[in-house]
Amino acid sequence: NAGVTQTPKFRILKIGQSMTLQCTQDMNHNYMYWYRQDPGMGLKLIYYSVGAGITDKGEVPNGYNVSRSTTEDFPLRLELAAPSQTSVYFCASSYSNTGELFFGEGSRLTVL
């Protein structure tokens, strides 16, 4: 019973490098989200999607891009990594807007 799967779990990047955080869910959920969690700051929404082909910005979208070509996958792209993007990233999904989100295990990203 996979649920929401994120890869990689850990990654160290150099300033200016690019990378993609992968997220896939096997629950046929329409809604998917990317959050970042900074120490003592709770979770902040980066981008979200309400279905394949539809994405929208959240609270902190700068420096990130997303795509949603399939219902299952919602990758998060960092084009030019900056130290401010050092954080733990969580992907989540939900069936509808009832609010119960299912989270992945998180990806810890360090930019040096």
Add this chain to the structure above:
Amino acid sequence: AQTVTQSQPEMSVQEAETVTLSCTYDTSESDYYLFWYKQPPSRQMILVIRQEAYKQQNATENRFSVNFQKAAKSFSLKISDSQLGDAAMYFCAYRSSQGGSEKLVFGKGMKLTVNP
């Protein structure tokens, strides 16, 4: 914009005792959803309990219950008979029921320690 405030960054409780985690929120809407999420040290966040604002009855899930005070915009979580496995970060969250507002707004979280 809605905001969620968890004013206590940390709390501790003795095993088998009861602890209450506080949460307040700010909104101009009358219909919405409130949640408590738990994040154990393994980091995967899981839903603890959910409350619909239109329901007057407080939600309960086994040892977890809420005290929902709509007029006061307060949503506290009570954990009864605390267990070592309850040790985690707890996040309060708000979600509008209006169409196009699929986003959850989280509080900053509170670290709960359970002492044996």
